[in-house]
Structures are given as structure tokens and as C-alpha cells.
Amino acid sequence: MTGAGNNVIDPRRPNKVVRYKPPQQGGPSDDPTPDYMNLLGMIFSMCGLMMKLKWCAWAAVYCSFISFANSRTSEDTKQMLSSFMLSISAVVMSYLQNPQPMSPPW
Template identity: 65%
Template sequence: MEVVDTKKKNSSKIVRYKPQTGNLGDDPLPDYINLVSMIFSMCGLMLKIKWCAWASIFGSLVSFANSRSNDDGRQVLSSFMLSVSSVVMTYLHNPAPMTPPW
């Protein structure tokens, strides 16, 4: 019986992992969602539209979930706090449940 050394046989197929460098990590989607969230929260604050206020909370959470780890967290936090204040102010103005927009 012949013993075959598998380390020598498969060593030519091993490829070392090299992380990709460049601008592939620059995804503008969280920034766009954050902008839309701020617009919705301002509509909720100024126009007292409840669904805009709730959409701004959803958008700020999605923006936080998709943000890069090296980003500055203050912008995401301020967007979320603006969204929460939008919901609070719309329900302080009119505490009735939200009616469907149709």
C-alpha cells in the first residue's frame, strides 16, 4: 500500500486571502436613507403628518443598521432623535390614533 502525502499534492491550489481595497465599501445608500428620514421627520414636525413621522423612525433605524462602523455616530443619533421627537410632537398635537392615508 502506498501512502500519498496530501499536503504536497494540494498546496498548489491554496490561494491566500487578500482583502479588496479601494472604494468598494463606499455605499451611499445609508446616507440617502438618512436624508429621506430627516425630510420625513421635518414633514412630521411641521405638517403634523403621523405616517411621515413613523416612516422617519423606520428610515433612521434602517440607516443605522446599514451604516459603516467607522462613520460618525452623531449624525445617525441626531436623525433618530429628530424622528422620535417628530412622533412625540405629532401625537401631542393630536392624540387620536393614526387614520389610514387613503
């Protein structure tokens, strides 16, 4: 049973009108995956930059893409952009220092 507009009449109490309340914005996110991937991408990109490990740099790019794909529009885009740029710079610097193709670890 609906009333006028967004009002809903409670069938247990017909004189009581229940108003719709939208979910609160800015609360803790339900899915921590973007935060974890952002942190993991930062760690991988620092390892790729400092230790010149190409696979770490590529893993950082992969983690940055996962973090971007799973993020919400209300999250901080500056942190995500800086993580992505750090991972790209890790790939570029590792290939500038050693332009040989990445060798398999086995």
C-alpha cells in the same frame, strides 16, 4: 506558495516578494444606502414636525433604523443619532398635538 508571515511569493517572479496591503480606511463608502436613508429620514421628520403628519414621522423612524442597520462602524455616529432623535421627536410631537390614532390615508 507562501513565504514567512504575510509575504506571498509571486509564482511568475520567484525572487519578487509581494507584501499584503490592507484596504485604505476612510475612503468613500461603496454603499450609499445609509446616507440616502439618513437624508430621507431627515426630510420625513421635518414634514412630520411641520405638517403634523403622523405617517411622515413614522416613516422617519423607519428610515433611521434602516440607516443605522446599513451603516459601517467608521461612519459618523453623531449625525445618525441626531437623525434618530429628530424622528423620535417628530413622532412624540405629532401624538402630543393630536393623540388620536393615525387614520389611514385612503
